Structures are given as C-alpha cells and as structure tokens.
Amino acid sequence: MPDAIRAAFIPADAITPDRDIAHGHFAPGDRIVVIKGVDDGILWGDAMTVVTPSWHTPTNEDGWRLRNPDGGARSFVTGHPRYLVHLSTRCPDCLIYQRALQDYLVPRFTDSKPVDVGWYSITELNQLVHVADGRAGSR
Numbered sequence: 001m002p003d004a005i006r007a008a009f010i011p012a013d014a015i016t017p018d019r020d021i022a023h024g025h026f027a028p029g030d031r032i033v034v035i036k037g038v039d040d041g042i043l044w045g046d047a048m049t050v051v052t053p054s055w056h057t058p059t060n061e062d063g064w065r066l067r068n069p070d071g072g073a074r075s076f077v078t079g080h081p082r083y084l085v086h087l088s089t090r091c092p093d094c095l096i097y098q099r100a101l102q103d104y105l106v107p108r109f110t111d112s113k114p115v116d117v118g119w120y121s122i123t124e125l126n127q128l129v130h131v132a133d134g135r136a137g138s139r
C-alpha cells in the first residue's frame, strides 16, 4: 500500500454508483481490492479478503465483511459489493469496472506520487462508505 497523499479535489465518480453487481458475485475467501487512487500511472487500492455476509448500513443493502491485513484497528470493515474488484480470478465483470476506472482516473492524476482520490471513508461502525453513498446514509 503506497503512502498516498490526498487528492486536492475529489473527482466525481459516475462509475461506481452505477455499477450493477450482485451480492452473490462474491464469496467468502475471495481476494478483492477496493480502488482508492492512482500510483504512477496505475490504479492502487486496499487488498482485502471477503469474510462473511454483513449488512451495509450506509446503503441499507447486503454487503460483505472484509478483512484488511494492513487495517490495524480497522482490520474488519463492511463494504458494498459494488466497491469490490476480484483479485483472485480473472473476472470479466470486475475487469470491465477496473478498466473504466483506469480510463477515467489515470489521465487525471499524472503525478508520480501515489494519490488517494478520497472516494472512501470508514464510519465509526467500521462501515466502508463511498462518497456517493455517504451523503444520503448515516455516518
């Protein structure tokens, strides 16, 4: 995980909120990444393991409990399926999403320093929440 600087502005994300992915697309044991920014021309994010189904309170929808080995006090967070990208298999659905993010984000952050685009935060209840979901939901 790079030691990222926070982006000076948060780019609008029209891709993640519209992503149509079923809860059952993921299963316990899957290795996934949540894309958080750009590092020297490529996407980077937090690699985590899917643990068990868990209610995602910011969206009031089914989510997944995730284990982040680098998460410290926040080793377990709950995320919405549309935040997740498969690492463990070559997954066409996840690849399409990842490519869309890459085409959108990479040209906007050309610095060689790792940048966190600020799309994700973690609530006090260890819920991972995207900016588009956080405004309407409870923080």
Ligand SMILES: [Zn+2]
Pocket: 025, 085, 086, 091, 092, 093, 094
């Ligand atoms: Zn997938």
